[in-house]
Amino acid sequence: MSNTKARLPQPVAAERIPLKARNVSFSWESTPLHWLPGDPFTTHTINVLHLLLPAGERWFVHVYKQVLPHIRDERLREDVVGFIGQEAMHSQAHDEVLPHLREQGLDPTPYTAQVDWLFEKLLGDRTLPPGRPRHWWLMERVAMIAAIEHYTAFLGDWVLNAEELDRRGADPTMLDLLRWHGAEEVEHRAVAFDLFMHVDGSYRRRVRTWATAFTALVFLWQRGARFFMENDPTLANGKASFRDFHRSGRAGTLPTTGDMIRSIPRYLSRAYHPSQEGSTEQAVAYLASSPAATAAEARTHTNGAA
């Protein structure tokens, strides 16, 4: 193992910020099925988030509750505590979109029930026997979360800057959900990685779990987009292809293929630290103007003042 400075993660101290969960609430009755007008493919590709995140972020919380006793650094513990609450709210907020999809004739249950199995069973606590294998499994899951958080921060940064969605008249409530979530992902982007480095930090594990998480995300995403396109009641012969994805990326309504590929070696670099990417300042600025986040702020204040 090398200890030379260049090979260690280089955090950017100014990007750290205290974290707190926001009590947001979204109502969906006026959001159309194709909330990006005239673009069902992009709508549904982004909608895959609603399929994955309720179960996925619930799983983050579940895993992190078990890691708390392994944290020996008070500042990191505070970050993890804030992170847990934010993730719990993300899970709840995306979960509330699902009944709305169902009411519009697009029942997500066949897909979400399988995602539930993936996170509750396959990635659950009992996959390996107690003792050392189970500790190994906990560390493996902590590392997987760090890898997934690299992508949530990437997507958060992307959506905060995706002006094309505004230009094309995306539904304001959906855009606010995505950007509130994206901004919090940017705010807390270093926590999962810091936690992984604190409790384990092995480079081999980082690479291995990145490969698992990346493969799983590609698998889940392409199946999810296909599922939505094929079951959308308004589309006669809906299909999702990689070519559509590439085209939307060039149009600016999805991340570009090039940006996605370039993010891979960055995570695998030994000097990587999430604070090197994205802007906390931009995230905080969005949260200060987000309808959902400002309403949550008002709620906190009025309820706090007896």
Next chain:
Amino acid sequence: MPLPHLRTARTALLVTGAALLTRRALRRRIGASPLWPLPALEEPVSGQPRSRALTLRVARHERVADGVVQLRLEGRPLAALPAWAPGAHLDLVLPSGLVRQYSLCGDPEDTSSYTVATRLIGPDEGGRGGSREVHEELREGAEVEVRGPRNRFPLVDDAASYVFVAGGIGITPILAMVRAVDAAGADWRLLYCGRSRASMPFLEELEKLGGGEGGRVSVVAEDVSGRPDVGAFLTGAGTGAGAGTEAGTAVYVCGPEGLMDAVAGALPEGCSPHLERFAPAASAGGESVFEVELRRSGRTVTVGADTTVLAAVRAELPHVPYSCEQGFCGTCQHRVLEGEIDHRDELLTDGERDDSMLICVSRARGTRLVLDL
């Protein structure tokens, strides 16, 4: 002996055929099971949020008594609102961000709208601005976000008879109950107290339901008759209908703290009333002190008036999970083995409330709780 290029062509044909068959088989499987080969969880968890936010429109804002307005909140045309039963309430997210609970007092069969009524409570009476917002800002045409409905005051449907006691605006959940019980043909009585008849909403309808003077409804307006004699009402004296309150009678009380204490004190042994408090006692000051036993760790902690269960537990178990400390993120939900809980969160469902609590905000009703920690 086939020529080499023929053999190549045959192999290519076979491979292509196999690939096409595989693709068709895969498509069929993925069509039926989107994440094939993963199985599905038998009881799916996702897609069943605890509550959903709805944006409703104030379709009617009318004064139904002195200082009391009734709002009719409508959803989108043709979309049915979630069903509710008597005793249920709605969380209103007011324009300022305040969240307030109001009992539903309309007709449960009406799925196009919800009806709530609120009394204006001035700052001198301990009002904190919620009712003022409802009265002044939720005008006809305004939009308001709601959550729920939920029911923490459910009506049992198998009681031998029913006794209702309402104080002032506490009539709102009772009104829906009285209508339901009367429609079912059950035996019921109501004591309805208020400051003056002019300040008591729904009097006319209730008196009609009760069959007029000497019927099932006793109205006590303080400015004429003074304080109600709860004891006399409960023993059946002074009313024509029904006998006293005995076992098998379900007693429902909604009103100020004093009225609820009077009812609880006047009831015969073994008969405990169903109570609905106006607001969580959180801000009333003077929290009670209680003990929390952590069963699995074999420890007991004391929760002081100025602290929370979470803080007391953390002193003993520093790794206990929590996050928002305000009762909305759900991280600190723990199982309660014994003791009555004073729920103060905005999150848990009624089912979850039966045997768990959010320890960051909720407290004990009595002097002791036992947690599975």
